[in-house]
Amino acid sequence: MRKNIIAMLAAAAAAATFSQQANAQEAPPPALTEAQAATVDRLIDAGLEDDLAWDLLESLTTEVGPRLGGSPAEARAREWGVRELKRLGFKNVRIETYEMPYWARISESAEIVSPFPQPLAVTALGRSRGTPEGGVAGEVVRFRTLLELQDAPETGLEGKIVFVDEPMARTQDGSGYGTAVRKRSQAAVEAGKRGAVAALIRSAGTDSHRNPHTGGALSGAGETAVPTAALSNPDADQLARALERAKAPVIVKLDLQVETAESVISGNVIGEIPGQTDEIIVIGGHLDSWDLGTGAIDDASGIAITTAAAKLVGDLKGKPKRTIRVVMWGAEEVGIYGGKAYAEAHKDEMDKHVLAAESDFGAGRVYRFDTRFSDEEAPKGKVFEAALRRLAVTPGNNMAFGGADIGATRDLGVPVVSLRQDGTDYFDLHHTPDDTLDKVDPEDLRQNVAAWAAFVYIASELEGDFGRLPVKETGQ
Amino acid sequence: MRKNIIAMLAAAAAAATFSQQANAQEAPPPALTEAQAATVDRLIDAGLEDDLAWDLLESLTTEVGPRLGGSPAEARAREWGVRELKRLGFKNVRIETYEMPYWARISESAEIVSPFPQPLAVTALGRSRGTPEGGVAGEVVRFRTLLELQDAPETGLEGKIVFVDEPMARTQDGSGYGTAVRKRSQAAVEAGKRGAVAALIRSAGTDSHRNPHTGGALSGAGETAVPTAALSNPDADQLARALERAKAPVIVKLDLQVETAESVISGNVIGEIPGQTDEIIVIGGHLDSWDLGTGAIDDASGIAITTAAAKLVGDLKGKPKRTIRVVMWGAEEVGIYGGKAYAEAHKDEMDKHVLAAESDFGAGRVYRFDTRFSDEEAPKGKVFEAALRRLAVTPGNNMAFGGADIGATRDLGVPVVSLRQDGTDYFDLHHTPDDTLDKVDPEDLRQNVAAWAAFVYIASELEGDFGRLPVKETGQ
Numbered sequence: 001m002r003k004n005i006i007a008m009l010a011a012a013a014a015a016a017t018f019s020q021q022a023n024a025q026e027a028p029p030p031a032l033t034e035a036q037a038a039t040v041d042r043l044i045d046a047g048l049e050d051d052l053a054w055d056l057l058e059s060l061t062t063e064v065g066p067r068l069g070g071s072p073a074e075a076r077a078r079e080w081g082v083r084e085l086k087r088l089g090f091k092n093v094r095i096e097t098y099e100m101p102y103w104a105r106i107s108e109s110a111e112i113v114s115p116f117p118q119p120l121a122v123t124a125l126g127r128s129r130g131t132p133e134g135g136v137a138g139e140v141v142r143f144r145t146l147l148e149l150q151d152a153p154e155t156g157l158e159g160k161i162v163f164v165d166e167p168m169a170r171t172q173d174g175s176g177y178g179t180a181v182r183k184r185s186q187a188a189v190e191a192g193k194r195g196a197v198a199a200l201i202r203s204a205g206t207d208s209h210r211n212p213h214t215g216g217a218l219s220g221a222g223e224t225a226v227p228t229a230a231l232s233n234p235d236a237d238q239l240a241r242a243l244e245r246a247k248a249p250v251i252v253k254l255d256l257q258v259e260t261a262e263s264v265i266s267g268n269v270i271g272e273i274p275g276q277t278d279e280i281i282v283i284g285g286h287l288d289s290w291d292l293g294t295g296a297i298d299d300a301s302g303i304a305i306t307t308a309a310a311k312l313v314g315d316l317k318g319k320p321k322r323t324i325r326v327v328m329w330g331a332e333e334v335g336i337y338g339g340k341a342y343a344e345a346h347k348d349e350m351d352k353h354v355l356a357a358e359s360d361f362g363a364g365r366v367y368r369f370d371t372r373f374s375d376e377e378a379p380k381g382k383v384f385e386a387a388l389r390r391l392a393v394t395p396g397n398n399m400a401f402g403g404a405d406i407g408a409t410r411d412l413g414v415p416v417v418s419l420r421q422d423g424t425d426y427f428d429l430h431h432t433p434d435d436t437l438d439k440v441d442p443e444d445l446r447q448n449v450a451a452w453a454a455f456v457y458i459a460s461e462l463e464g465d466f467g468r469l470p471v472k473e474t475g476q
Numbered sequence: 477m478r479k480n481i482i483a484m485l486a487a488a489a490a491a492a493t494f495s496q497q498a499n500a501q502e503a504p505p506p507a508l509t510e511a512q513a514a515t516v517d518r519l520i521d522a523g524l525e526d527d528l529a530w531d532l533l534e535s536l537t538t539e540v541g542p543r544l545g546g547s548p549a550e551a552r553a554r555e556w557g558v559r560e561l562k563r564l565g566f567k568n569v570r571i572e573t574y575e576m577p578y579w580a581r582i583s584e585s586a587e588i589v590s591p592f593p594q595p596l597a598v599t600a601l602g603r604s605r606g607t608p609e610g611g612v613a614g615e616v617v618r619f620r621t622l623l624e625l626q627d628a629p630e631t632g633l634e635g636k637i638v639f640v641d642e643p644m645a646r647t648q649d650g651s652g653y654g655t656a657v658r659k660r661s662q663a664a665v666e667a668g669k670r671g672a673v674a675a676l677i678r679s680a681g682t683d684s685h686r687n688p689h690t691g692g693a694l695s696g697a698g699e700t701a702v703p704t705a706a707l708s709n710p711d712a713d714q715l716a717r718a719l720e721r722a723k724a725p726v727i728v729k730l731d732l733q734v735e736t737a738e739s740v741i742s743g744n745v746i747g748e749i750p751g752q753t754d755e756i757i758v759i760g761g762h763l764d765s766w767d768l769g770t771g772a773i774d775d776a777s778g779i780a781i782t783t784a785a786a787k788l789v790g791d792l793k794g795k796p797k798r799t800i801r802v803v804m805w806g807a808e809e810v811g812i813y814g815g816k817a818y819a820e821a822h823k824d825e826m827d828k829h830v831l832a833a834e835s836d837f838g839a840g841r842v843y844r845f846d847t848r849f850s851d852e853e854a855p856k857g858k859v860f861e862a863a864l865r866r867l868a869v870t871p872g873n874n875m876a877f878g879g880a881d882i883g884a885t886r887d888l889g890v891p892v893v894s895l896r897q898d899g900t901d902y903f904d905l906h907h908t909p910d911d912t913l914d915k916v917d918p919e920d921l922r923q924n925v926a927a928w929a930a931f932v933y934i935a936s937e938l939e940g941d942f943g944r945l946p947v948k949e950t951g952q
Contacts, residue, residue, distance in 0.1 A: 063718075063721060064592070106479075208910075245538055245539060437710075450690075
């Protein structure tokens with residue numbers, strides 16, 4: 001999950017009500033047939049016993065491990081996806097390739113040079129420029145928030161290293177990330193504009209471990225962006241204390257070595273459960289991960305949950321009404337390249353895309369169900385809500401974000417839903433070396449599979465569609 | 477705290493009773509005068525309000541940071557100790573130097589080469605030999621426990637990398653460490669004897685973060701010991717899963733580069749509150765830390781607690797009856813060089829050493845008070861126990877370990893006590909990059925200061941001594 005989640009968070013913050021906006025409408029909501037309702041219950045029962053999602057999750061994180069967008073490891077992940085989808089009986093299994101620019105870290109280190117010499121745990125932000133070999137050193141100037149830096153004069157930091165120390169709030173819905181990620185996106189440019197030679201940020205994360213959080217900095221920032229790294233939270237604390245205690249300037253050296261390529265091949269992996277009609281329900285997660293961890297919560301869990309849920313629906317007798325298309329998007333973290341490429345490649349069949357949904361917020365329990373249907377069709381959300389109630393999922397609103405990888409699809413008019421996951425601990429792990437399999441609770445994962453299986457089945461079978469959303473000009 | 481704690485743990489495990497062994501004796505225990513008891517209460521009150529320990533802890537971990545035994549950073553820590561002891565009014569402040577061999581890591585990395593290529597988070601064990609430049613690669617052979625490796629034939633692992641996957645139990649009293657540390661001490665030798673080219677161990681730690689735990693391997697193991705590193709717990713999980721899932725040998729490459737020197741200078745920092753007699757109470761912690769973290773719980777906390785407690789006693793009106801000597805031992809982690817040097821340097825005044833105690837188990841609350849007095853004097857433990865009861869400290873036994881740095885002193889006959897700290901979370905952090913200031917709870921730290929102040933005062937003022945312990949031949 002990356003910075004475009006900001007859109008969702010802003011929307012969520014703006015929503016004054018947690019009930020369907022369309023509640024005001026008087027039309028009675030549609031309902032499942034008795035047979036369909038019984039099938040939903042059987043799917044939920046099966047989801048709560050599911051072992052496939054765990055097996056997929058373990059397999060991807062172990063046999064592939066870290067899989068940076070555009071890297072050879074991501075190519076191995078695509079091979080893995082094709083192998084698993086075929087093994088599970090999905091049809092039309094294929095890789096849809098696209099080109100993308102490449103960025104990878106080679107090495108990274110930082111240290112307080114004086115007056116308290118010691119190493120600092122840092123990681124380069126995605127797409128950060130490298131420093132000259134041997135690093136850059138400068139006096140550290142601390143800003144408590146990004147706003148303080150933005151309010152500073154447009155010169156005056158020549159030769160300095162900017163330190164944006166803004167902390168992040170722990171929240172269930174991930175709304176703390178919206179603010180924190182602005183710091184990550186913009187520190188490089190704001191520091192560069194003012195003459196700084198580098199920037200450090202306090203990690204956009206809620207933990208207290210020496211594992212800094214990477215994540216994309218602003219793309220296309222050009223020459224004004226300076227090399228930028230995230231400090232772990234304990235290291236940010238340490239640097240702040242050093243500044244407080246030092247009787248002389250605090251000098252830090254930062255050494256980031258990176259490699260880039262203008263164009264490499266990446267791809268989306270696709271598999272289908274063909275339906276009785278040419279209408280399509282798109283679900284999935286992103287196949288790539290940051291390089292530091294094994295991407296268990298971000299986003300092998302989403303891959304595993306949606307694939308296992310689709311498999312449960314596919315195992316029902318007879319074809320589903322609509323085609324269920326599982327997409328394992330590539331290169332999300334480094335620029336949502338897979339999500340954009342998918343929308344571009346499929347723009348001519350967007351009118352057949354009835355609904356899209358992505359799982360990309362870890363493996364915490366689904367606690368809320370949001371839709372973004374047309375106003376007229378919003379009452380259909382109640383059918384899903386009713387089915388999910390036994391899983392302790394509360395009704396949400398009709399302002400669903402959907403997911404970064406379906407942003408471009410949504411912007412072409414396709415309705416989306418969000419099965420909102422409990423993210424209280426998500427940003428302890430997100431984009432760090434600690435994003436590993438042991439952090440996933442198998443019971444929570446099963447609850448996700450159950451909720452997704454119910455959602456996918458209803459989305460496939462429900463009479464009528466979910467309307468169309470306004471088409472936006474940009475894909476994002 | 478290092479491997480010699482094994483001795484304590486074995487002793488603790490063997491103890492069938494938590495009450496004083498000497499309970500059977502009929503003599504009434506000695507008691508404090510009313511004035512003394514009132515002073516104890518005032519010291520506890522002051523300890524519970526103490527800010528000095530936190531300030532010392534923050535200062536040492538921030539202004540010096542990591543301070544490996546024998547390193548320039550440890551020399552800066554000694555300067556820090558002298559400065560602080562003088563600032564606080566301690567007398568006879570000095571550094572007592574000694575020579576020691578030096579070992580430091582330069583770089584370390586590991587990766588699964590095939591069939592699932594990916595990096596592994598490792599750290600070299602202390603005193604490990606380095607690998608040839610570029611590392612060594614070999615097929616991984618897993619042993620679930622050290623015992624399994626020890627039971628394996630004395631050949632048959634030629635060219636292999638041994639992986640000892642033994643986990644560690646989480647316990648309040650640290651007793652899980654006794655078993656875990658054997659694996660850390662002996663894997664290098666046991667692997668080498670059987671022809672292996674390197675060894676990996678699951679970290680001796682209870683956390684699930686990608687921060688492997690360093691710590692000393694067996695010293696003086698000579699040529700049979702192979703390069704050995706600890707995997708973080710998630711990485712050990714990952715390697716075990718890779719072995720389970722692989723259809724071909726799992727090949728790992730390990731690259732450890734280290735530096736050593738036959739002799740460098742280190743030292744103990746000493747300060748005193750002179751008493752009315754020439755009798756001495758020795759307290760302290762160790763000044764060095766492992767290089768990965770800033771040594772907040774291991775053992776800046778011990779330095780801070782004992783110094784702050786001594787300062788509270790020193791601030792009382794009039795001289796204490798006995799001299800209170802605070803020792804900041806050097807180079808504990810890498811071989812208890814400071815503790816041994818202290819006993820050697822002071823062996824001629826050991827008969828003046830009435831009692832010794834070290835704080836070296838983090839900053840968790842003191843929950844139990846153990847003594848090791850002569851059997852005749854064991855009832856005096858009750859005086860301390862009674863005073864500490866209001867701090868929720870429970871009586872222990874007369875088999876106290878005391879601390880690694882006073883092991884050599886104890887072996888020369890000096891009685892010791894242990895203010896046992898809650899170590900439930902201690903091995904989440906111990907010897908990792910995560911041993912940082914933010915992990916210490918200021919309220920727990922104050923409870924320690926209060927307990928230590930009460931203990932030090934009573935130890936200084938109580939009529940009569942605590943007997944002598946049997947003298948052992950070796951210093952350890």
